[in-house]
Amino acid sequence: MKEFALPIRFGIATSGCLIAYFLMLSLFNLHINVFYSLFNGVITGFGIYEAIKFFRLRDKEGFNYGKGFMAGLVTGGVATLIFTLFFALYSTELNIEFLNELSTVWAKDYRNFQGIVFLTVAVMGFATSLVLTLSFMQLFKTSNNPKSKSV
Numbered sequence: 001m002k003e004f005a006l007p008i009r010f011g012i013a014t015s016g017c018l019i020a021y022f023l024m025l026s027l028f029n030l031h032i033n034v035f036y037s038l039f040n041g042v043i044t045g046f047g048i049y050e051a052i053k054f055f056r057l058r059d060k061e062g063f064n065y066g067k068g069f070m071a072g073l074v075t076g077g078v079a080t081l082i083f084t085l086f087f088a089l090y091s092t093e094l095n096i097e098f099l100n101e102l103s104t105v106w107a108k109d110y111r112n113f114q115g116i117v118f119l120t121v122a123v124m125g126f127a128t129s130l131v132l133t134l135s136f137m138q139l140f141k142t143s144n145n146p147k148s149k150s151v
Helices: 002-027 034-058 065-095 098-102 104-109 113-140
Strands: none
Touching: 002 034, 002 065, 034 065, 034 113, 065 098, 065 113, 098 113
C-alpha cells in the first residue's frame, strides 16, 4: 500500500485541478463547449508526468519500467475516477440542465443519455491516462543498450 500512496496523492491533486478548471469554465458558461475539455489532457498529463518523475527521484535504484508505469496509471486512474464522480454529481444534482445544454440532439434521441456521457468521460480519462503513461515512460525508462566505448 505504501507504493500506491504517492500516486494516489498525485491523482487527488490532479483531480482537484480538473475540477477547478471545469468550475472555472462553468463560471463563464464555457463548460458546455466540449473543445475546452481538450485541456483536461494537458492537466492529466502534467499530473502523471510529475508523479512518475517524483517516484523516480524517490526510488533511484529501485525504479524500473513497471513501477513507473504503475505510478502513472494509478495517478491517472484516481484522477479520472474522482473527476467522473464529480461530473456525475454536478450534472445530476447541481446543474440539471447541463447535459441538455451539452448536446441537445443526443439528449432527445437516447433514453439513458446520462449514462452514456458518464461512461464517455470515464473511458476518455482512462484512455488518456494509459497513452500518456506509455509516452512518459519512454522518457523515464533506463536504457538497456550497452555503453559503447569511443576510441
